[in-house]
Amino acid sequence: VAECYSALGVLHGEYPVVPGRFRDYLSTPKQNGYRSLHTGVIGPQRQRIEIQIRTFEMHETAERGVAAHWQYKQDAGHTDGRQYRWLRELLDILEHASGPEEFLEHTKLEMFQDQVFCFTPKGDLISLPSGATPVDFAYAVHSEIGDTCVGAKINGRIAPLRTQLANGDQVEIITSKAQTPSPTWERFVVTGKARARIRRFIRSKQLDEYLTLGRAILEKAFRQEGFEYTDKALKDVYKTFKHDSTRDLIAAVGSGLHTGRDVVKTVFPGIKSEGRAMNVIRLARARTKKRAKEAAQPISVRGLIPGMALHYANCCHPLPGDRIVGIVTEGKGVTVHTIDCPTLESFADMSERWLDVAWDTDNVEHHVGRINVVVINEPGALSSLSTVIAKNLGNIQNLKITHRSTDFFDMVIDVEVADVKHLSNIIAALRATPAINSVARARG
DSSP, X not given: OHHHHHHHHHHHHHSOXXXXXXXXXXXXXXXXXXXXXXXXXXXXXXXXXXXXXXXXXXXXXXXXXXXXXXXXSTTOOOSOSGGXXXXXXXXXXXXXXXXXXXXXXXXXXXXXXXXXXXXXTTOOEEEEETTOOHHHHHHHHOHHHHHTEEEEEETTEEEOTTOOOOTTOBEEEEEOTTOOOOGGGGGTOOOHHHHHHHHHHHHHHHHHHHHHHXXXXXXXXXXXXXXXXXXXXXXXTTXXXXXXXXXXXXXXXXXXXXXXXXXXXXXXXXXXXXXXXXXXXXXXXXXXXXXXXXXXXXXXXXXXXXXXXXXEOTTTOOOBTBOEEEEEETTTEEEEEETTOGGGGGGTTOGGGEXXXXXXXXXXXXXXXXXXXXXXXXXXXXXXXXXXXXXXXXXEEEEEEEEEOSSEEEEEEEEEESSHHHHHHHHHHHHTOTTEEEEEEOOO
């Protein structure tokens, strides 16, 4: 190694250096174990020349990759050194990719990007593609650390997980056993390993959600016809719907590929086709007493996670307390709208896609409500607006100025609230604020 640097010194002393062409892969090797010195000089006749300096062993690695380090004897040492890390990560991507196309996509992410070099709190060097984030760093350290990542400190300061890392950053990952990969991470991670792990989790969790929702829809459909639902009832019909198992058929119903009514008619071909009321699905534990007819009971569907099989419509931003209805969308699951959402007009002729849904009264999670605000253009107006929202325990998630004039600013604000009553209280408080000209809940 010392001789490589000596040779570099001789070259730089003899010929002018091309700025920005020097790369030191001896002190910071690439993930695949590649080591070399790269430089560019102005050679004879003013020609630009690129020169690579490395030992014979390094050249073998450059030409043959990890095969140059392979140990064939059974009693050979462990292959857990840094030169094998790239191969291990490649195998990890292969394990978690859903198919060859996804594997190719993830490996391209690894191969065709420049690198940044960051450090763990213990001083270990982690090389990552340019644009990598703390989530990429966490997965590069260990898959379990990536899966349970909840936060990060960059150079001792708390930073968002989507922060792009720079050369020399020291990164400390904060983990929690209760954490699972977030679907939103896929929007900003850049390494193939991180993306493969996140997608695998999403696929697994989404399948569970579709199974829960599909089973609830089928239970309701069977109950309406006076039958008791069991998975065994689908044993002889799943092939009719071109699925490989009853589990796949249940998930397909949950994702909207088939309706519960279609499945019932296939299981019991003698049932007459009649116009029926909407299926009723309750997204919570039912608190009411049992009704006389079991067919009239709402379906209890617990634990659906927004963004998986259940989606809240962005057109009307439904909140607990609103009257709502669900629309089954093929391949997506159920999208929840307010009952007066203008978008529902486009589904008027598809009654089989409508589900009467009810809020989970035990759930304390926050939802996003949208308001339109006209603010007087004067110093302190925006401060007054944000203070009123904060004092009423609301949290601004997004703010967009849609129109501005000399006297007024029109804004669309997304506010995190508990329910429709909470949003109404915030709107009332804003209307009482002198700096606010008008405020109303956004519709459509």
